[in-house]
Amino acid sequence: MGVQCPRCGSQSVRRSSRVGAFERLISVLYVYPFRCQRCTFRFRRLNWGHRYPNSKGDRRDYERVVVRLPARLTAGAESAEAETTDLSISGCAVRTSARFPPGTDVRVIIELGGGRTVDVAEAVVRAAHEGRVSLQFVYVAADDQRRLIEYINAVALPIDVGRPGRSTPFPLEVVLVAVAGLLVIFLILSMVTRVGTPLR
Numbered sequence: 001m002g003v004q005c006p007r008c009g010s011q012s013v014r015r016s017s018r019v020g021a022f023e024r025l026i027s028v029l030y031v032y033p034f035r036c037q038r039c040t041f042r043f044r045r046l047n048w049g050h051r052y053p054n055s056k057g058d059r060r061d062y063e064r065v066v067v068r069l070p071a072r073l074t075a076g077a078e079s080a081e082a083e084t085t086d087l088s089i090s091g092c093a094v095r096t097s098a099r100f101p102p103g104t105d106v107r108v109i110i111e112l113g114g115g116r117t118v119d120v121a122e123a124v125v126r127a128a129h130e131g132r133v134s135l136q137f138v139y140v141a142a143d144d145q146r147r148l149i150e151y152i153n154a155v156a157l158p159i160d161v162g163r164p165g166r167s168t169p170f171p172l173e174v175v176l177v178a179v180a181g182l183l184v185i186f187l188i189l190s191m192v193t194r195v196g197t198p199l200r
């Protein structure tokens with residue numbers, strides 16, 4: 001079944017990494033965490049019968065989309081021109097001739113076109129290799145975050161054309177209580193069956 005965001009109704013959602021023992025436990029019952037790519041809402045949803053591979057290589061909550069946008073990186077007194085090659089709500093990758101070692105705190109200004117920019121006040125270099133630098137956003141002001149989300153929604157994400165009206169999902173607590181209730185009923189029936197069996 002398709003997973004739909006309970007907040008905005010979008011079907012542009014991505015399975016999120018499980019956090020803590022509780023989310024690992026309920027994933028046995030096909031209840032997984034998801035992240036909406038449009039409104040950033042994180043939620044849990046029952047997706048019965050569907051198993052997700054345990055990918056150790058990609059733990060991102062947000063899809064990165066291919067772009068070609070001018071950018072400028074600033075770290076202390078050093079500043080360099082760059083080209084953004086992929087972009088998400090939580091980070092990006094750029095190509096630049098400057099060297100920024102992993103762990104470097106940088107400011108990133110990305111030009112979206114039409115005079116619009118996104119100013120990422122704080123980002124950290126996660127990886128750097130052969131002129132490619134991967135950045136994770138740490139702090140983005142509310143207005144810049146809104147412009148970034150609007151850009152990704154308008155340009156990168158598919159429009160949910162003809163999606164069904166928002167359905168009311170079963171709350172997680174209801175699912176867990178129902179499963180627990182079925183287990184209790186099964187145990188009671190098993191005990192009654194044993195008690196009622198005549199001795200030979």
